[in-house]
Amino acid sequence: xxxxxxxxxxxxxxxxxxxxxxxxxxxxxxxxxxxxxxxxxxxxxxxxxxxxxxxxxxxxxxxxxxxxxxxxxxxxxxxxxxxxxxxxxxxxxxxxxxxxxxxxxxxxxxxxxxxxxxxxxxxxxxxxxxxxxxxxxxxxxxxxxxxxxxxxxxxxxxxxxxxxxxxxxxxxxxxxxxxxxxxxxxxxxxxxxxxxxxxxxxxxxxxxxxxxx
Amino acid sequence: xxxxxxxxxxxxxxxxxxxxxxxxxxxxxxxxxxxxxxxxxxxxxxxxxxxxxxxxxxxxxxxxxxxxxxxxxxxxxxxxxxxxxxxxxxxxxxxxxxxxxxxxxxxxxxxxxxxxxxxxxxxxxxxxxxxxxxxxxxxxxxxxxxxxxxxxxxxxxxxxxxxxxxxxxxxxxxxxxxxxxxxxxxxxxxxxxxxxxxxxxxxxxxxxxxxxx
Numbered sequence: 361x362x363x364x365x366x367x368x369x370x371x372x373x374x375x376x377x378x379x380x381x382x383x384x385x386x387x388x389x390x391x392x393x394x395x396x397x398x399x400x401x402x403x404x405x406x407x408x409x410x411x412x413x414x415x416x417x418x419x420x421x422x423x424x425x426x427x428x429x430x431x432x433x434x435x436x437x438x439x440x441x442x443x444x445x446x447x448x449x450x451x452x453x454x455x456x457x458x459x460x461x462x463x464x465x466x467x468x469x470x471x472x473x474x475x476x477x478x479x480x481x482x483x484x485x486x487x488x489x490x491x492x493x494x495x496x497x498x499x500x501x502x503x504x505x506x507x508x509x510x511x512x513x514x515x516x517x518x519x520x521x522x523x524x525x526x527x528x529x530x531x532x533x534x535x536x537x538x539x540x541x542x543x544x545x546x547x548x549x550x551x552x553x554x555x556x557x558x559x560x561x562x563x564x565x566x567x568x569x570x571x572x573x
Numbered sequence: 574x575x576x577x578x579x580x581x582x583x584x585x586x587x588x589x590x591x592x593x594x595x596x597x598x599x600x601x602x603x604x605x606x607x608x609x610x611x612x613x614x615x616x617x618x619x620x621x622x623x624x625x626x627x628x629x630x631x632x633x634x635x636x637x638x639x640x641x642x643x644x645x646x647x648x649x650x651x652x653x654x655x656x657x658x659x660x661x662x663x664x665x666x667x668x669x670x671x672x673x674x675x676x677x678x679x680x681x682x683x684x685x686x687x688x689x690x691x692x693x694x695x696x697x698x699x700x701x702x703x704x705x706x707x708x709x710x711x712x713x714x715x716x717x718x719x720x721x722x723x724x725x726x727x728x729x730x731x732x733x734x735x736x737x738x739x740x741x742x743x744x745x746x747x748x749x750x751x752x753x754x755x756x757x758x759x760x761x762x763x764x765x766x767x768x769x770x771x772x773x774x775x776x777x778x779x780x781x782x783x784x785x786x
Contacts, residue, residue: 433720435717488594488778490775503759504776507646543717546715547767558774560717561774
């Protein structure tokens with residue numbers, strides 16, 4: 361009797377775990393991609409500005425969106441590219457006192473839905489997938505706070521953002537929006553950087569439910 | 574009025590997300606580590622056995638435990654080492670029809686609590702952290718099912734296993750149990766293999782609450 365009860369509890373726990381790790385993804389063809397007439401003003405990424413901002417405001421927190429679409433029956437991630445330079449996840453730095461989810465919605469509207477009015481609430485920001493820390497101004501990002509680091513300089517937080525079945529993307533004139541397959545990102549630190557190349561791992565607990573529309 | 578309501582909802586959602594991502598970890602010094610008089614019989618890891626088992630039973634599923642302890646204020650992972658060969662997470666292959674959590678508890682009792690009677694229910698197996706797939710017998714593991722793969726040959730599932738404040742580990746005579754810091758695992762594929770070297774990323778969404786005892 362006791363044995364049976366234990367097994368039932370296990371099975372139920374496992375079903376719960378399984379259920380929360382299924383993500384519906386929709387075909388790329390259901391989305392509209394357009395370009396705005398306006399470019400996005402690009403911030404100064406200099407080390408001196410980073411230092412000055414840290415002195416004034418403390419830890420810099422960047423929130424970034426992992427947005428999935430289906431193409432050729434394989435999950436793809438949406439990345440932004442400025443001209444032909446490095447790839448970036450859609451997102452950006454939080455304002456002073458701004459909450460993660462609120463800030464990410466603001467950034468997504470600004471970078472992916474230009475000219476489309478105020479639709480910030482439409483972005484369905486789900487769980488945090490991972491956090492990366494920069495212990496000092498000129499170091500790499502690490503997926504943990506390194507030992508003995510009391511005041512890290514930057515934190516990048518990745519969130520799963522769930523798309524509806526259709527959406528109109530309007531990106532700034534000076535940016536490209538790309539859909540890159542998980543199998544191309546994995547282990548490809550040189551092209552995409554450590555954070556983006558690690559996304560397939562962060563998503564590996566999920567089962568993707570690819571919905572035909 | 575509407576704006577305020579939206580902000581409240583966001584803040585609440587964020588608190589929930591934050592709360593579920595805190596993991597208590599306890600000092601290594603609170604645990605007892607001993608060695609059994611008995612070795613563990615090591616299975617034949619040959620390709621021919623892998624093929625024969627696949628023919629007979631289909632996909633091989635391995636469940637593996639990510640167990641955290643605190644040492645020098647930094648999270649460490651418990652790894653097993655057979656003689657001086659490769660490092661492994663505690664765990665192993667599921668039996669036919671065996672559930673993930675049930676199987677992982679059985680394997681943990683067998684490899685980490687030898688001679689200690691039937692205490693399988695004591696292992697607190699939490700959420701799945703990641704899954705790795707082997708598309709064919711002689712390929713690497715990938716953190717996704719590669720495109721066009723209909724019948725993968727092996728799946729490795731990593732689960733977070735929460736330790737109580739104290740526990741008695743008794744490992745087989747032919748194995749060593751080690752506590753390795755996250756900062757040593759990250760990016761160190763050559764020493765630990767891709768799956769173990771990726772654990773710091775899989776854990777990066779958690780905040781560790783290191784409890785002084």
